[in-house]
Amino acid sequence: MAMTDELAAIEAQVREGLDKAQTVEELEQVRVAATGKKGSLTAIMRMMGKVAPEERPAMGKLANTVRSHVEAMIAARRDELEQAALDKQISAEAVDVTLPGRSSRIGTQHLISQIREEIEDVFCGLGYTVEDGPYIEDVYHNFTALNAPVDHPSRSANDTFYVVDNAPEGKGDLGLSSSDLLLRTQTSGVQVHVMEQRKPPIYMICPGTVFRPDTADANHLPQFTQVEGLVVDEGITFGDLKGTLDYFCREIFGKDRATRYRPHFFPFTEPSCEVDVSCGVCHGKGCRFCKNTGWLEILGCGMVDPNVLRYVDIDPEKYTGFAFGIGVERVAALRYDLPDLRMLMTGDERFLKQF
């Protein structure tokens, strides 16, 4: 057979082999059979020396053309087969994307501590420090230094848990009126501790646990959380109190909420007021949530009574200030419309995991 025919036959053979090859491995066999060391095309190339010199250039050219043609065909088929293999793999690897993902589950932060941190962050942004103090407080810091009159009902055993004083000069376990120690009913005592140690300017909040003898029910807990704030500086006005608490209310409840200041009475501030925020459910129109008032009471506040400043040797002529107290459970209850505050204390995972 003439070399020309042979070359044509090889090309045909390769084409046929490629058509049959369904895998990269089969394709490789075809390639080896044609262009491998012992391949048919390789053999022809080797025989080129035996071709007559006058035919050699033409024959060489033809052989090279055939070879590059065959190589191109093989490469094309390889691409085809690889693509098919990849397609097959991809289709085999498809999953139901709605199956649950896989990860280690992280825990959640307690609702009260979330809100407490939010409040802390709002006031840290305003340049406040966050202070802390003892839970077991004395009567002086919890009441007296806060200008609570000696006979103020809040001092009674109905409103305050008293604690046995073990000191030799303490009056021991003789009776309620004999103990100067109590579970703090407010974190305001921390303000007194801070003012005893530091001079103005004072910009601080004291978040923390407080205690009152209320039997636990849907709306009360004997242990709850307060954030009290205190500012003492030169030239502090009632307008500053309003500006600060307006900012706080908007940060915590939302930019669209309005505030209302109702004059009130607290022993440690004067003037004093209670602050309401407009109801988030009805936006002030009145609904079940706000008992048809359009407003929700959220905190008490006022200008620091000069007596409180005098107790800690701060000159009330030079310095003025304001103080406020926020119930964290109240904020939580308002935000989530919680039906029962006791859920905050059971450790029920079904409750905790929601926040």
Add this chain to the structure above:
Amino acid sequence: MRVSYEWLKSMVDVPVDPKDLVAEFVRTGTEVEAVEKMGADLHDVVTGQVISKQPHPDSDHMWLCQVSVGKKNVDKEGNPEPLQIVCGAQNFEEGDHIVVAMVGAELPGGFKIKKSKLRGVDSNGMNCSQRELGFGSDHSGIWILPEDTPVGLDFADWYGLSDTVIDCEMTPNRPDCLSMTGVAQETSAILDEDTHIELPRIAHEMEEQTSDLVDVQIDDPALCSRYTARVLRNVKIGPSPEWLARRVTAAGARPINNVVDVTNYVMFLTGQPLHAFDLNKLSERDGKRHIVVRAAATGEHLVTLDGQDRVLDSDMPLITDDGATPICLAGVMGGEDSEIDENTTDVLLESACFDRGHISRTSRRLDLMSEASIRYERQVDAARCAEVSDIAAALFEQCCGAEVCSGIVDAYPVPAVAPVVELRPARVRLLCGAPVDDKFIVARLTRLGCKVDTSDPESFKVTTPTNRPDLTREVDLIEEVCRLWGEGDIEPTLPAARNHAGGLTVDQQRIRRIGATLRSCGLSETSTYCFAETDDLAKLGMSEEGRGIPVRIMNPLVADQAEMRRSIIPGLLRSVAYNLDHGTPNVHLYEIGRVFYGHPKKSSPDEPSMVAGVLCGRWNLDEWDTKYAQLDFFDAKGVIEQLTSALRLTKVRYKVAEPEKYSWLQPGRAAEILAGGELLGWVGNVHPLALRRFGIDEPVVAFELSLAALLRLAKRELPYQDVPTLPGVAVDLALVVDESVTCEQVMQRLHSAGGKLLREVQLFDVYRDDARVGVGKKSMAFSLTYRADDHTLTSDEVEKAHNKLVTKVTKSTGGEVRS
């Protein structure tokens, strides 16, 4: 305090309706609890006239009446039709005007009028007595109305019940507002309107002098700063006139009789509680009655008006008959023995001022609150006792036919002085942060009853009214001006603060990081009570050593909150039990909170904070391609490892927790955690016996760490270490050692034997097999990485280093290489 809108309007100009008045009250600091439309509940109660009255065919005392109620009852054509009513009263005749409760009415006390049959005869309503309508106690017959009363009107409208009562909650600093005159004054200041308060005056005084009949002695002015007595003769007890009954009703009291109603009315009007004694029930000595105000003796008794025998103590002020017999618990409640009754003719009227603290404590201790004690607790105006006595005497004259003895006996050891307070208008503007003008300040303070002397324009001299004990300082006056100006109208500003900075401290940030790390490990934060049950530690088997003595609460609400906790673990175990009981098998909780260690000889306990956690069940319910193992010691330890790493603690060690010391933990599965030699806390399986006592049948691993130690040992940063640029060579080593050899010991030996070239040691298997490894032995497989910083190690170098390591380690651990 119930404020009648109509009554208020009779004393001050009120150009606004009740709704707007309420808004003004709220704006200026008077809290409104409820607004009540009087008479609204008396529906289907109408005026009527008896057309005919026949004896009941089957009764000898009942009457069969036809009662016209005008258009309130009509037939099918719309013509008025009388009602047939069976009535048992005897005090009425045909033609009398009466009050009819028609079918559908509901009378005070919830009595519903229905169609009924009385001894076989239909009755379609009821003719009412005063008492049945809630007006006084007169039940002697039905209420006969004046002859000119129109028929067929709503009774409430006709009677003028259509008043609005605003129920206000007064803050404790405002005793003045527990009176209608005080509320009128306040309203005048709020609305900037005039008052016109007209008070009754005595028409005639007898020649007989009160001072010839009564003598008053105050033993201790600290109990009672003023006591006035007056005698009223020939009092005729009877029902009150309608106007009096109506006002007393509006104020929230039930009309009883003219004497009681007058004393109540005057109290509601002026805020001064009064007490009426039956003069003739008091003993006489030297022709006089002797009132002695003194402290009760401990154990002394008094039967009060409500029939209760009260045991008194020495803190309670007492009114006595000549010093001996208690007759009235001063300022709280009168005694039964000297009470006014239907036979009373002569009255000794008390108008006095008792100390607020004593009354407050007495009322609380006896759990006895009265309209009087509420007012005394907040302070009564001693300066007005005599004036109020006059007002009451005038009303006794008017309403009880009394004759008034001349003058009063007035024991007033320390007369009250109206304080003069300096008020700087500039200070008002500074504190309010608002442009409050002088005119406003003067006008409104004057409305409140102050006298303002403005001769010094920089500093006004303000004489405050005696019924405002809350106005003694400049700031008290500023508060008044501020609230009347309107707190809502003051422009909000932020403090123009200089020279201060805020933010969280490093420790506060680290506490947040501790929480975040524990959450990222899968624990959820919880909050349990700081209270404890007295046997909590005993139940847990936790020793008291190092935990002080319990901080005991004197007045616990419940027995299981009688003291403060000394460990967070019992609370967390209760939460585990709660979850298991409620169908949640997997519990992972932590709490950062305080515990309380009392000192036997010191007042203030230590209040260290603890980081505590519990793990029970698995990390999760099994998932479609992931199964979770039972949580054990190493899960809890892993959490601690993450925590110490997040805080960059170094030299952290876990030591076997001695069972004697850690008796609440399961021996062999409990460790002490140390960092830099300092004890951080413990981690381990809670002892199965302890768990059982908390009602838990599943294994629980727990930990409790000292927050203070964590914060003290935490580091801001650790030194940077070069990232290796050259490859290391990993060699595996399986070492068979005795069970008693710990992982920590083997690791230490490996590190010391490996020299400079050994860089990483990773334990990847622990294997036990009696046959292949040997009894009492374990095989520990390590992956060791050798590396040098300056060149790539040759295989010879690695082999040499490794062989040296193996020789040393087998020798120091007594182990051998497992091939």
